[in-house]
Ligand SMILES: [Zn+2]
């Protein structure tokens with residue numbers, strides 16, 4: 326059995342050839358301004374639009390994250406589309422007031438809204454809606470954090486990606502992770518830090534696996550929210566259909 330000491334050269338070169346750059350956000354607390362890349366606070370909304378409601382319970386969803394695709398760092402994938410990417414999720418589930426058909430840990434849930442919108446101008450002035458009484462700390466809308474810059478870091482695939490490509494290979498658990506690091510923190514691009522198996526769901530239009538990782542969100546790291554038990558979530562995109570996006574998490 327292969328160990329880190331006698332790892333075959335072809336395994337090392339597989340990882341090296343799959344190296345990517347991940348961009349870690351540099352954040353700064355901010356007021357509830359609506360534009361730009363940010364966590365929580367107030368989203369950019371069009372003047373004729375109401376605060377997004379959950380498709381399942383019709384209550385307001387919490388605003389988690391917004392990424393200005395026009396202001397990505399030099400060298401990052403600029404092919405995700407144009408406009409603002411936004412992620413909303415219904416947190417009334419934890420209060421027993423929402424029973425979505427599809428759990429929000431799954432892509433295309435009726436309790437999640439993930440979209441890219443063409444945002445022009447200042448957007449609508451809105452107040453953060455009421456999200457229920459007696460929220461546990463996990464459900465309180467988080468503090469608004471603006472993304473002020475990015476720090477590049479080398480990112481390697483998790484061992485699950487390697488195993489998907491080489492299902493018959495047998496090696497130590499540490500064979501890969503000690504040498505080829507994948508950050509579990511929030512990041513733009515890079516590789517998903519899978520906690521279970523790889524989960525590139527199929528595009529619901531063309532059935533292509535949604536392998537474009539746009540962003541990774543870790544529980545209670547920058548966003549004050551727990552995806553299940555200390556889970557990690559991913560914003561994935563169909564490489565062919567830029568408007569088909571999915572949010573999914575594992576824990
Ligand atoms: Zn709901």
Ligand SMILES: [Zn+2]
Pocket residue numbers: 528529530531532533563564565566569
């Ligand atoms: Zn597609």
